[in-house]
Amino acid sequence: MWSKVFYFTMVPMVYAAVAIFIGGLIFKLAVVLFSKRFKGSLATYPKRLPRPVGVAVEALAVPSAFKKDKVFWLFILAFHISFFLLFIGHLELIREFKWIQLIPHEVFLGAGAVGIVLIISVLYFLFRRFRSPWREISVPEDFFILILLFLTMFLGSHLHLSARFYAGGGAFDIPIEAYREYLSSLLALKPVVPDGIAYSPHYVLVALHIFLANLVLILIPFSKVVHMVFAFLSLDLKRK
Amino acid sequence: MEKEKIQELKSILKSRLNRPLRYYTDTCTRCGICYDSCHAFYGIPKKEYSPVGRAEVVRKLLKKYTRPSGFLFPYWGDAMKLGDAVLDQVFEAAWSCTGCRRCMVNCPFGIDTGQIMGVAKHLLIENGTAPEELIMLADAAVEKGKSIDQFKEGYKQVIHDLEKEVQKKLNLPSPDGLIPMEKQGADILYVGLAGAHSIVNPAIIFNAAKANWTLSFFEAVNFGFFAGDPDKTNFIAQRIIKEAMALNVKEVVIVECGTAFRILRALMGKLPFRVSSIVEVIHRYVEEGKVKLNKNSVSEPVTYHDPCQLGRNGGVFEEPRAVIRKIVSDYREMSPTREQNWCCGGGGGLVALDNEDFRIKTGKAKKDQIVATGAKIVVTACENCVSQLKTIKGGYGLDIEVKYLSELVCENLAIQSSE
Amino acid sequence: MSDAIKPDITMDLKGMACPMPVVKVSQQIKKMQIGQVLAAETTDPGAYADFPAWAKSTGNEIISTDKKENVTTFYIKKIK
Known part of the structure; x- marks a missing residue:
């Protein structure tokens, strides 16, 4: 029974999640682009x-946070940069990319640091919300997403670190090749869960990690995480 | 609440969901960076007066009625149902916000709380709980627009009386035609307010600069906007736009009134004439040498309060400062200043409400700023700001004088004797 | 004849900044009884159009206007 649940999580649910993620983003953008424009200007001075540079600086360097709270700003940047590195790192789990290997490294690029930074940042964001005044302005969504990210990242980080530090002799090891076989088979639409994963005692953790990651993907377009796209658009209004 | 009313309010929520509102509903992460960027919060530190606290009230309603997630899983984003208690919260949020948009400058996503509060005000109008005074004023302005012909003669008569003041100030031989009205093809249509000072001082400046101008029959301020009624806002603004187009002027110059300036300059779309603030025009005349000022004729310390709609929301920062520096020898900048300048607490129609205690408390940020400069004269370029700064002055017993920029300029005009 | 009118309340609105004159009158008239008369003294030229327009849209009545030098007094009767 469990192997069916795991397979469902590892294959059909991944396809569904990716479809919802992409479809959701397209849907969100379409709704926005077909909605009524504001006839005037919302600019501030x-x-x-120049407009695109200004938007990019404000969206990527978050000067408003820097001015207000340096520690928070540091975590914001650490989190978002790490998130980007995480994305690149997972690309390498599909196959080798020459451009990523410009700096030669073992997968992942951060050698585990990226995951640790993400976990610490997420915990910071979470604990910050336990305190007033952030506690009063938070809604369940805020906590739920942070907890979800924490669990996903914690499991991912664990899988990576155990593979990295027990490589060779460890019984828990899932080789990088197994992940590549799995993810590239998904991409080629001929999905298999290779033996390297399916027979590993870690399988449950991999499946759980994928399950949570699926939830994250599904939630991105329909939660506040959509700010990863909308931030640029709303900041652009400020400069129109 | 009755079902029909809820339906009406729902349809307002849906109709207001334009592109910016969609961004503002979905994007806010409740990071709290804006938390203390509001002057009202500075004066009265409670959640309801923080930008995010304000916006969330409306956002939770928008979520409930315009988002599937709010319908399916209301707890997810704490979506709220319409009801009397919620509408009280909406009232508190909307009518403690001046629309100064200081929070927008400090938001990592540039969320415009003013726009969100626009939705809140619209809901309150439909609910019948909007401030009566403002509705009344908006209705009066609409009425004036509809039946202006009845009032024209009486108005022209009193304006004619004001011409003598302009004549006296400029030592001119005759008062006739110093405040022209209905002048076809004038370069400038000047739109003032009800008060004599809002007409006489600019008239002195226009005459000193020998400008080809004419005075509007209407007052610049838009009470429809303050009240939050989009139709009335549009009607009231269109009165001026139609007048300008009928007279075929090149430029519409707005009195020292932040709201009026921003509405015509930024919110009405593309217009067939240029829209300027009188502040920009004074600066232009001074730069071109058309108006001469007595240099360093004021030695007392002077500071300038940026009206939010003129500075942060209109980009007019340097012009007033350049003019003041010509007249004043001890100019002091407030801190923080320009786009980070604190709102006085009188904007958004708040100054018209019976809420003086609240405005004194929420004017604390402004008071602290003024006191820190040590200035004796506070110059500004907005009627609402002047009213509110005088309230602050009275409330905290400040030893300051509040002046319009046009007033300061007229007091320090270098006047050539006639001929 | 305005001399014959005995206002119940007289308000001094001279030189006030926008939008205070009409606002103060609105606030005052709310507190008054139907039939009472409010005398509003103002120096605003705009009042010549604003007060009648306001009265028309709110259903009050300006029963008389009295101008002495640059001060104008509007006598407003609360109708409803």
Whole structure:
């Protein structure tokens, strides 16, 4: 029975999650682009930088957070940069990319640091919300997403670190090749869960990690995480 | 609440969900960076007066009625149902916000609380709980627009009386035609307010600069906007736009009124004439040498309060400062300043409400700023700001004088004797 | 004849910044009884259009206007 549940999580649910993620984002953007425009200008002044540069700086460097709370800003940047590195790292779990290997490294690029930074940042964001005044302005969504991210990242980090530090002799090891076989088979639409994963005592953790990651993907377009796209659009309004 | 009313309020929520509102509903992460960027919160530190606290009230309603998630899983985003208690919260949020948009500048996503509060005000109008005074004023302005012909003669007569003041100030031989009205093809249509000072001082400046101008029959301020009624806002603004187009002017110059300026300049779409603030025009005349000022004629310390709609929301920062520096020898900048300047607490129609205690408390940020400069004269360029700064002055017993920029300019005009 | 009118309340609105004159009158008239008369003294030229327009839209009545030099007094009767 469990092997069926695991297979469901590892294959059909992944396809469904990716479809919801992409479809959801397209849907969200379409709704926005077909909605009524604002006839006037919502600009604030002074406009110190040219529009696209200004939007990029504000979205990527978050100067408003820097001004307000340096520690928070540090975690915001650490989290978002790490998130980007995490994305690149997972690309390498599909197959080898020459451009990522410009700096030669063993998969992943951060050698485990990225995951640790993410976990610490997420915990910071979470614990921050336990305190006033953030506690009063938080809604269940805020906690739920952070907890979900924490669990996903914690499991992912564990899988990576155990593979990295027990490589060769460890019974818990799932070789990088097994992940590549699995993910590239998904991509080629000929899904298999290779023996390297299916017979590993870690299988439950992999399946759980994938399950949570699926939830994250599904939630992105329909939760506040959509700010990864909308931030640029709403900041652009400020400069129109 | 009755079902029909809920239906009406729901349809308002849906109709207001334009592109910016969609961004603002979905994007806010409740990071709390904006938390203390509101002057009301500075004066009265409670959640309801923080930008996010305010916006969330409306957002939770939007979630409930315009989002499948709010319908399916209301607890997820704490979506709220319409009801009297919620509408009280909506009232508290909307009518403690001046629309200064200081929070927008400090939001990592540039969320415009003013727009969200626009939805809140619209709901309150439909609910019948919007401030009566403002509805009344908006209705009066609409009425004036509809039956302006009845009032024209009486108005022209009193304006004619004001011409003598302009004549006296500029030592001119005759008062006739110093405040022209209905002048076809004038370069400038100047839109003032009800008060004599809002007409006489600019008239002195226009005459000193020998400008080809004419005075509007209407007052610049838009009570429809303050009240939050989009139709009335549009009607009231269109009165001026139609007048300008009928007279075929090149430029509409707005009195020292932040809201009026922003509405015409930024919110009405593309117009067939240029829209300027009188502040920009004064600066232009001074730069071109058309208006001469007595240099360093004021030695007392002076500071300038940026009206939010003129500075942060209109980009007019340097012009007033350049003019003041010509007249004043001891100019002091407030801190923080320009786009981070604290709102006085009188904008958004708040100054028209019976809420003086609240405005004194929420004017604390402004008071602290003024006191820190040590200035004796606070110059600003917005009627609402002047009213509110005077309230702050009275409330905290400050030893300051509040002046319009146009007033300061007129007091320090270098006047050539006639001929 | 305005001399014959005995206002119940007189308000001094001279030189006030926008939008105070009409606001103060609105607030005052709310507190008054139907039939009472409010005298509003103002120096605003705009009042010549604003007060009648306001009265028309709120259903009050300006029963008389009295101008002395640059001060104008509007006598407003609360109708409803």
